[in-house]
Every structure is written in structure tokens, then in C-alpha cells.
Amino acid sequence: MILSSLVLVFVAVICVPVGLTGYLFFTEKLLSRLKPFRQKTLRPWFWVGPALLFLTLFLLYPVVNTVVLSLMNENSTEFVGLSNYLRIFTEPEMLFVLRNNALWLVFFTLVTITFGLLIAVLTDRVKYESVAKAFIFLPMAISFVAAGVIWKFMYEYKPKGAPQIGTINAVLTSIFPGFEPQAWLFNPGINNWALIIVGIWMWTGFSMVILSASIKNIPKEIIEAARIDGARELQVFIRITLPLIKPTLVVVTTTLIINVLKIFDIVYVMTNGILKTEVIANRMYKEMFNFLNFGMAGALAVLLLVAIIPVMLMNIKRFGQVGGRK
Amino acid sequence: MKSVKTVTVRSMRAPSNLVRFLRQSPLHVVLIAICLLWMVPTLGLFVSSLRPRPLILSTGWWNAFSTPFRFTLENYVHVIQRANMGRSFFNSLMISIPATVMPILIAAFAAYAFSWMRFPGRDTLFLMIIGLLVVPLQMTLIPILRLFNRLGLTGSFAGVWIAHTAYGLPFAIYLLRNFIGGIPEDIFESAFLDGASHFQILYRIVLPVSVPAIASLAIFQFMWVWNDLLVALIYLGGTPQVAPMTVTISNLVNSYGGGWEFLTSAAFISMVLPLVVFFSLQKYFVSGILAGSIKG
Numbered sequence: 109m110i111l112s113s114l115v116l117v118f119v120a121v122i123c124v125p126v127g128l129t130g131y132l133f134f135t136e137k138l139l140s141r142l143k144p145f146r147q148k149t150l151r152p153w154f155w156v157g158p159a160l161l162f163l164t165l166f167l168l169y170p171v172v173n174t175v176v177l178s179l180m181n182e183n184s185t186e187f188v189g190l191s192n193y194l195r196i197f198t199e200p201e202m203l204f205v206l207r208n209n210a211l212w213l214v215f216f217t218l219v220t221i222t223f224g225l226l227i228a229v230l231t232d233r234v235k236y237e238s239v240a241k242a243f244i245f246l247p248m249a250i251s252f253v254a255a256g257v258i259w260k261f262m263y264e265y266k267p268k269g270a271p272q273i274g275t276i277n278a279v280l281t282s283i284f285p286g287f288e289p290q291a292w293l294f295n296p297g298i299n300n301w302a303l304i305i306v307g308i309w310m311w312t313g314f315s316m317v318i319l320s321a322s323i324k325n326i327p328k329e330i331i332e333a334a335r336i337d338g339a340r341e342l343q344v345f346i347r348i349t350l351p352l353i354k355p356t357l358v359v360v361t362t363t364l365i366i367n368v369l370k371i372f373d374i375v376y377v378m379t380n381g382i383l384k385t386e387v388i389a390n391r392m393y394k395e396m397f398n399f400l401n402f403g404m405a406g407a408l409a410v411l412l413l414v415a416i417i418p419v420m421l422m423n424i425k426r427f428g429q430v431g432g433r434k
Numbered sequence: 435m436k437s438v439k440t441v442t443v444r445s446m447r448a449p450s451n452l453v454r455f456l457r458q459s460p461l462h463v464v465l466i467a468i469c470l471l472w473m474v475p476t477l478g479l480f481v482s483s484l485r486p487r488p489l490i491l492s493t494g495w496w497n498a499f500s501t502p503f504r505f506t507l508e509n510y511v512h513v514i515q516r517a518n519m520g521r522s523f524f525n526s527l528m529i530s531i532p533a534t535v536m537p538i539l540i541a542a543f544a545a546y547a548f549s550w551m552r553f554p555g556r557d558t559l560f561l562m563i564i565g566l567l568v569v570p571l572q573m574t575l576i577p578i579l580r581l582f583n584r585l586g587l588t589g590s591f592a593g594v595w596i597a598h599t600a601y602g603l604p605f606a607i608y609l610l611r612n613f614i615g616g617i618p619e620d621i622f623e624s625a626f627l628d629g630a631s632h633f634q635i636l637y638r639i640v641l642p643v644s645v646p647a648i649a650s651l652a653i654f655q656f657m658w659v660w661n662d663l664l665v666a667l668i669y670l671g672g673t674p675q676v677a678p679m680t681v682t683i684s685n686l687v688n689s690y691g692g693g694w695e696f697l698t699s700a701a702f703i704s705m706v707l708p709l710v711v712f713f714s715l716q717k718y719f720v721s722g723i724l725a726g727s728i729k730g
Contacts, residue, residue, distance in 0.1 A: 116528055116591065121532075124532040124595075125539060128536065128540065132636075153553070155546060156547045156548070156559070158543060163604070166574060166578055166597065166600030166601075167569050167601075170576075170577035170578060171569055171573060226468075230464065240469050243472050243473050244468070246476060247472070248712075249705070250708060251663065251680055251708070253684055253704065257697045257700075257701040258476060259475060260697075261478060261479055262474075273492070273495070275494065309472065372572065372664075373664070409570060409572065416568040
């Protein structure tokens, strides 16, 4: 038991990095025996080889496999064409899932970016900047399991009259005496918003950290010059800060959109998609492991990929610029 | 240089610190309010985890600050004793460390080739890898699980390392490619003139120079793996012998039927290491993420 643990530590901490370095070292040794021309054509493939192997086997192959599955029936024995996709866009239950994802996409992204930017700008002007940022960023560091517990506790509901132990109901009932305590996670009118708030709480730190770094990257001289010329703070922000951090805003927005389309854990931990809170990824999981309908699960996965393509196209120019050097 | 400048700026407009502070007071009020808002959920959980069970269920956590003070560690003691916490902590580390090192090294090789070697289809290949960033993890579960079953990797740490490596690679390659591609060309040229090989350049120049990017990547990946429940649950199964913290804690949560006293303390235990990592490496994190997202 102890011995096997020691072996495990040895493999995990030492063998993995040494092995990978050794791979490169020995392929370089082999390459150096070849003619320089051969070396030049072969070398890149040895360097990208491990990455390509992993990506092909564990990402690309599953994707292709999923696309094929999406055109088949439940247990992948019969070709059914696009009927799985048709179901997604016609069944009311599925349309609800799509609507929820749209809600997440729009409100989560907008609010997370806005808060992140606001906090980045505000913290830039105070001396306790790093402490304030740490507070905001902290939720990023914890697991969805923990965040789920935290927020279930925030949203905890007791009937009217009983002492509320959930923070939100307690605050609202004490401020507005007539307030009816809400079962935030169970009331279909508001539970989606309750979940989106958890997402915003977790991700605002991410957009704040990146945007704040970008704001700090703006040369101080430009800002000072504008201030000396009599520009007010709001003007400085709109005319100078915003245009200069635009590329970063695009990066943050793209990252957020990609992540929100795939959103899964928050819903899984807090409501498991019941009471009309289901999103695409949760539905996919359910189709896969509960209903064993691999065709439908595949179609939903493909839909997610397709939804992300416009975002990628938007960014392709940027990546193209990067790829264009040398 | 920087300090000189701030001194002059400060002396220029320092009629009184108090006036400035008062003029800025709306800023402080808003900012502190936002910070408190962000902290309250976590604080509530932490305070509750230290309260005795009957009190958690009958009164709000903020009542803990009024007399009589009644705090207890018994929730933590209970959770740690009953569950396989020590073993799970070790397992989490044994999963997270290689699952962080592997994608970073493999991505560094690839990013180097994508930045500083010429080969046909290079840019197309890079774009395809970026495209893989969007693949939802859930999409890969069944094909990979079938593959692992065939290879006998299910339930072993190696399987989880491999899966996390594949999931982490697209982002790692993207970030490192941007960083390594931004290293000045002269450095490479002079190294080649001195007779250095690509291998030497990677380990002697590129990796040391890329420490900020690598550090930020390492933090991301480590936290992602440490906090992961789904991948561990599916590829490792429920065996306690190999279960990481998240799996053990979620089992605990289920087996106790969601009693708040255990949920709160268990959740807090799972947060401790990520928080330590985050607070001790925060500086690296910010500088690295800046390099990754703004370069290019």
C-alpha cells in the first residue's frame, strides 16, 4: 500500500516530465543523423506529434463519432437522417432548453463583462486594489460542487413567517416587510435567473482580471495628457480606455460565450435541470446517461458546436494575424 | 522610474489627502459594496460550517455574531473522520500534478513548432486546434470511455491524466503559441548562430522566458483538474481507493442526505487548496494571463 503510493508519486511527479523531455531528446538525436533537408521537413511533425496524437484520439475522433451518432437512432443501429435535429427544433420541451441557453448567453455574457469592466476600472483607482480584486476573483478558484452548496444555502427557502435561514430571503423580508419569501430555485419564473446569477458570481473575476490587466497596459502618459487637456473621467474612459482595450474585450467576450454555451456544472449541481432550468449540455448528459439515446445526445452536441462557429469566425481574423507572423 | 513619477504626481495634486479621499468617497462606497456582495455567499458558508447543527437549521448564519457565541469544529471533525479524506487529498494531488505537467509540456513542444518552424498546413492545423477549444467535454465521454475500456485504462490514474491532457491541450497550445510566437526573433537567430539546437533553445531560452505564461496556465489547469468532478467520476468510477476530493465529498453529501452542517464543512474543505494556490500565485496569474490574452 505504502510502496504502491510511493511508486505512484515517483511516476506522477518525476516520470511524466522526464519521459516527455526524453521523447523530444531522443527524437532530436535520431533526427540529427539525417540530412539537414530531411531534418527540416520531419522535425516539426515530431514536435507537434504528441499534441496531434492526443487531440486526434481524444477530441477529434469523439467529435466525428458524435456527428455520426447524431444521424442514427437511439442505440445507433439505424440511420435516421436529420430527424434528431428536427426534434430539437420542434418539441416544446427542447425549445425550452434552447431558450434557456439563449437567456444564459445574452445575460450572463453582458453582465459578466459589464461588472468585470466596472470593477476593473474602479479598482484601478484605489490603494486596496489587490485585496478588492482577490475578493471578486475568489469564486473562480472554487469548484462547482462548492459553489453549488454556497448558493443553495443563499437561496434556501422557508415558508412565510418561519425564520429565513437563506441570506437572500432573509434580507428581502427584513427590508420589505410584505415580501413573500421565494423558493428561488423552484419557481419556474425566476429559477433560471437565480442560476445565471451564480454563473455571474463565479465568472466576473475572470473578466475583471483580464480587463484590468489590459487597462494597466495603457500608457499612463496618454491618460494624463487627456486629463491635462481637460477631459473628464467619463470622456477619458469612453474615448481612450474603451477603444484601447477593445481587442481584450473581444477576447474576454469570446471566451465567455464559448464557456456559457457549454454551461453544465452549475445547473447540474443546483437543480439538475428540473423545473425548466435545463440547458443544452445538461440535456445532452441526460439523453446520454439516463435515456441512453445516443442519437439525440449526439445531435445536441453537434448543435453546440455549430452554435460556436460564428464566434470562431469572428475571431479567425485575429488568429490569422497571429498565424501570419514569420 | 515608476516611483519617481508617482511621487511627482502625488505632490502635484496633494493639497490634502483628506479632500481627495472625500471626493473619491462614492468610488470607495460602490467598490466596497461590490466586494462585500461578492464575499457574503462564501462568508455565509464558512460561518455556517462552524455552527452547531440545530442552530444552522433554525437561525440565519448572521446570528452567529450576536451573543451567545456558539462555534464548533465538530462538523469538520465529523466530515474528516468519516470520509476517506486523507487518501482523497493524496489522490487529488496525484491526479492534478501530472494532469497539469503533461498538457503544458506537450503544448510547449507544439507551440514552439507552430511559432518557429515551417511546415505545410501549419496555420490550418493551428486553426483546427483552436477550433477544438469549443468541443464540449460531455461530447467526448462515451467514445473515450469505450476506448479506455478496450485499453484497460478505466479506473486508473493514467486514464484520467490522458483525458485531462487532451481537454487542456487546445487552450494550452493557443496560449503558449501566442506567447512563444511573441518572443523576439533576434534571440532565436543569435542562439542558432551559436550552434544551439531546437531542443536546447526550448529548454534553455523559450521555457524560462515563458514562465509567466506557463505559471498562469499551470494555475488554470491545476484548479480545473482539482475542482473537476465529472471526468473523475466517469473515468475512475466510484472506487474510494482512487477517488479524489470532489468525488469523496459529493458521495458524502449524497450519503448524508444533504444535511447543511456536513455540506457546508465539506464544501469548505474542498476549497482550501485552490484558495491557497490562488492567493500565493496571484501575481503570476495576472501577469501570465495578460501575456496570453493581449499578445497577438
